[in-house]
Structures are given as structure tokens and as C-alpha cells.
Amino acid sequence: MPNTMINGRQADSARRRQRVVKALNAAHKNGGEISVSAIARAAGVDRTFLYRHPDLLAQVHTAQATPSPDDRNAVPVTMASLKADLANAQARIARLASRNKQLEKKLSENLGEAAWRESGLGAPTDIDQLQRQITSLEQQVVELSNQLEERNQDLEAARAANREMFASMNKRQ
Secondary structure: OHHHHHHHHHHHHHHHHHHHHHHHHHHHHHOOOOOHHHHHHHHOOOHHHHHHOHHHHHHHHHHHHOOOOOOOOOOOOOHHHHHHHHHHHHHHHHHHHHHHHHHHHHHHHHHHHHHHHHHOOOOOOOHHHHHHHHHHHHHHHHHHHHHHHHHHHHHHHHHHHHHHHHHHHHHHO
8 A cells, every 4th residue: 555655646746747847848948937936837836846856946947047949049148147247237236326325315415404494593595695784784884873973963062052052141131
């Protein structure tokens, strides 16, 4: 009895292996998707079946790296070209990350500046214009102070003249 179960299990495994090989060949020939999930789905097996059979898994990975026969103009992929592509992609990622940090910093500065201005705590936007206005107002204050001083002197002179006039009028009587 145990031999019958073992033989049945081995036969089932052999049938699954054949289905995987057929699905892999069909996908490679027809230009279908070649991945562990796609081949397992096409063969009607679990992905774990492929992972338990390293030779089948290696065939899937080899088929992924091999161009399909329909792709006559395909450039052969070499390990060196893949490494170069990887290095270029990593350099591009580094450049994009750096640019992203620059843009985040600039955005942060702009948002902070806008919030500072809107809060009313920050310096006004046109300080030069306000400085000119302050200077002009200070000059007006000086001119008005001079005018006031002159009028005060005129008033004092007029009062003194009035006092003298009343004093002389009071002496005559």
C-alpha cells in the first residue's frame, strides 16, 4: 500500500512538471508573460511547487532572461549591460533624490516665509518704501516744529506788546 501511494505521488509530480514545462515553452514561444506566478497559473500548479523544484525555477528564470523567438530585432541582454543599466538607474535615483530634497527645502522655505508674512510678525514686504515714508514724515515733523516755534515767538511778542500797551494806558488814567 505505501508503494502505491508513493508511486501515485510521483506520477502526480511528474504530470505537474510536464504541465510546467509545456506552459513555459508555450509562453516563451508565444511571447507570453514569463514569471513564476504566470507559469504556475498557466500550468495549474502552486508557486510553491516551482520553488520546491529548483530545476524548474531555474528554467523559468532562464526563460525570463532569454528573448522570445518572435523578437528578431532584440538586442541580446548580457550581464554587463544589466549591470550598466542598474548603475545608471541607481545614479538617476540618486539625482532624483537630491533634486527632491532641494525642492522640498525650497517649498519649506517658501511656505515658512508665506506663513511668517501672513502672521503679521514678519517684516513688511517693501521696507525701502516704508523707510522713505519715515524719512519724509520726520522732515514734516521738523518743519512743523519750526513753524510752531515761530508762531510761539510771534505770540509771545504780541503778548508783550499787549502788556506794554495796557501798562501805558493804565498810567495815563
